[in-house]
Amino acid sequence: SQQGEEDPQALSIQEGENATMNCSYKTSINNLQWYRQNSGRGLVHLILIRSNEREKHSGRLRVTLDTSKKSSSLLITASRAADTASYFCATDLNSKLTFGKGITLSVRP
Amino acid sequence: DADVTQTPRNRITKTGKRIMLECSQTKGHDRMYWYRQDPGLGLRLIYYSFDVKDINKGEISDGYSVSRQAQAKFSLSLESAIPNQTALYFCATSDPGTAYQETQYFGPGTRLLVL
Numbered sequence: 001s002q003q004g005e006e007d008p009q010a011l012s013i014q015e016g017e018n019a020t021m022n023c024s025y026k027t028s029i030n031n032l033q034w035y036r037q038n039s040g041r042g043l044v045h046l047i048l049i050r051s052n053e054r055e056k057h058s059g060r061l062r063v064t065l066d067t068s069k070k071s072s073s074l075l076i077t078a079s080r081a082a083d084t085a086s087y088f089c090a091t092d093l094n095s096k097l098t099f100g101k102g103i104t105l106s107v108r109p
Numbered sequence: 110d111a112d113v114t115q116t117p118r119n120r121i122t123k124t125g126k127r128i129m130l131e132c133s134q135t136k137g138h139d140r141m142y143w144y145r146q147d148p149g150l151g152l153r154l155i156y157y158s159f160d161v162k163d164i165n166k167g168e169i170s171d172g173y174s175v176s177r178q179a180q181a182k183f184s185l186s187l188e189s190a191i192p193n194q195t196a197l198y199f200c201a202t203s204d205p206g207t208a209y210q211e212t213q214y215f216g217p218g219t220r221l222l223v224l
Contacts, residue, residue, distance in 0.1 A: 030209040042113075042199060042215035043152070050209050088151060095140065095159070095203070095211055096167075101151040 004032075004089040004100030012106040019076040021103045023089030024069075030092045032065055034074050037086045037102070046087075047074070079107045112136045113216035115200050121222045122190050130185045130219050132200030140203045141183040142213065143167075143175060145196040152199065158183055190223045197221075 007022045023032070031050045035043040049056045049065045049072065056063050062075040076083055084107045090097040113134045122128050132141065139160045144152040144167075154167030156175040164175060172194060176184045187194055197220050201213040 033212060040197065040218065040220070042217045043201075043213075044215070045212040048210055048212055092209070092211065095205065096154065096157065097142075097213060098154070098168075099144075099152040101149060 004091050004098065006087070006089055006100045006103045008103060009101070010104045010106070012108065013079055014108050015079060015081055017079055019079050019083070019105055019107070021074045021076075021087055021089075021105070023072045023074070023100055025072075025089075025091045026070065027091075028093060029067075030094070032063075032072050033090045033092060033097065034061075034063060034072075035088045035090060035099075037088065039085075043088065076105075079105075081107050081109045083107050113200060113202055113214055115198075115216040115219050117219060118217065119220045121224065123224050124191055126190050128187050128190055128221070130187075130198055130200075130221070132183045132185070132216055134181050134200075134202045134214075134216075136202055136204070136214060137180070138202040138204045138214070139180060140205070140211075141177070142201040142203070143173075143183070143185045144199045144201065145169070145194075146199060146218075147196050155185065155198075187221075187223075190221075192223045195221060195223045 033048045034046045037043045060077045065072045086102045088102045090099045142157045143155040158177045174186045200216040203213045
């Protein structure tokens with residue numbers, strides 16, 4: 001069964017807008033990671049946040065983690081059409097990742 | 110990621126056939142994983158291996174077996190394929206590196222159709 005549950009399942013925005021995606025999980029974690037998948041291709045790691053961190057930035061990405069609520073959010077600022085993809089959160093416990101079902105992001109030009 | 114390759118990329122087989130999916134990596138990582146992806150279900154872990162002598166079952170190992178032939182090679186077999194094994198299969202690798210900051214590198218996937 002999935003550990004992470006993303007919300008919303010699908011998101012459609014205009015280019016230039018910000019995209020916010022949420023993830024909730026159920027058990028203890030070492031870290032939480034976000035991955036991106038372009039249609040039918042392999043996943044690519046985007047950003048990792050450790051359980052003792054609250055916020056992290058990487059380029060246009062900002063991830064937050066609230067371990068008391070067992071939730072995380074991924075913010076993509078100034079979105080581009082090329083950001084259109086599926087995004088997955090994954091929780092790491094003892095070097096095993098458990099993935100959520102994913103969020104489909106569509107960025108309209 | 111060209112550092113992790115999977116063969117074949119697409120495969121059509123019939124119920125009851127034995128098939129093998131292969132994964133090779135040039136990243137020098139000890140840890141390798143097999144996942145399957147079904148529409149709407151995300152990725153689920155089938156088997157994983159932390160080194161050549163280590164094999165572990167994942168969440169959905171029934172109907173599958175694996176072989177870790179070398180550090181760089183990890184194969185997934187379906188002994189007797191059935192239609193509900195139709196899915197997209199991914200191999201991934203990782204390196205423990207810094208504590209609690211391990212990320213995975215994925216191959217391009219193998220699309221399997223069992224008729």
